[in-house]
Structure formats: C-alpha cells, structure tokens
Amino acid sequence: MEGKFARHFFVCVNERPAGGKPSCGAGGRAILAALQAGLGKHPESWSEVAVTEAGCLGPCFDGPTVVVYPEGVWYANVTIADVDEIVREHLVGGRPVERLRYRWPAT
Numbered sequence: 711m712e713g714k715f716a717r718h719f720f721v722c723v724n725e726r727p728a729g730g731k732p733s734c735g736a737g738g739r740a741i742l743a744a745l746q747a748g749l750g751k752h753p754e755s756w757s758e759v760a761v762t763e764a765g766c767l768g769p770c771f772d773g774p775t776v777v778v779y780p781e782g783v784w785y786a787n788v789t790i791a792d793v794d795e796i797v798r799e800h801l802v803g804g805r806p807v808e809r810l811r812y813r814w815p816a817t
C-alpha cells in the first residue's frame with residue numbers, strides 16, 4: 711500500500727457568513743460526525759481509513775461535499791440518510807457509492 715491510509719475521507723466544514731456564496735457549514739459538520747461515528751463502529755478499519763475535516767473543497771453550491779483519496783471519489787449533496795450506505799459500502803467495503811458520486815461539470 712502506498713501511503714498510510716487505504717482510504718482517507720475529507721469532509722468540508724467550511725462556514726461562510728450568511729448572504730454570500732453558500733458553504734457546507736453545519737451540514738458538513740453533521741456528515742463529518744456521522745462518518746466518524748460510523749468508522750468508530752468498525753475498529754477493524756481504524757488503521758486503514760481516516761475521516762478528517764477540511765476547508766472548502768470546491769463544489770460549494772452542491773454541498774455538503776466529501777472527497778476520498780487516493781481514489782479521488784467525490785460526493786456532494788450528502789445527507790445523514792446517505793451515511794450508513796457510505797460507511798458500509800465505501801468506508802469499510804472499499805466500493806464507492808455510485809449513485810452519490812459527484813460529477814464535476816465539464817469545463
């Protein structure tokens with residue numbers, strides 16, 4: 711394995727003042743906490759998976775936003791209802807949840 715972790719989840723918790731560009735803020739913090747709680751239930755994965763808070767990741771209009779490295783899998787519009795599936799399938803199982811994948815707009 712290259713690097714320390716097989717999968718490293720970064721969750722945007724950036725919070726901007728109201729009235730400007732949107733931000734993941736409280737929604738991102740809730741997703742972060744739920745992913746960390748999910749990982750907490752799988753001690754077999756603690757040495758190979760990490761969940762870390764992050765600043766703005768880019769797709770601010772589509773948050774809460776999560777990116778997983780080294781695969782570079784992006785999730786957007788993540789809800790608490792999605793977290794169990796992300797934990798089971800991707801965080802523990804190593805299989806990205808295709809229906810939640812964020813596709814960057816073509817430039």
Ligand code: FES
Pocket residue numbers: 722723724725732733734735765766767768769770771773775
């Ligand atoms: S504020 Fe979360 S992606 Fe920009």
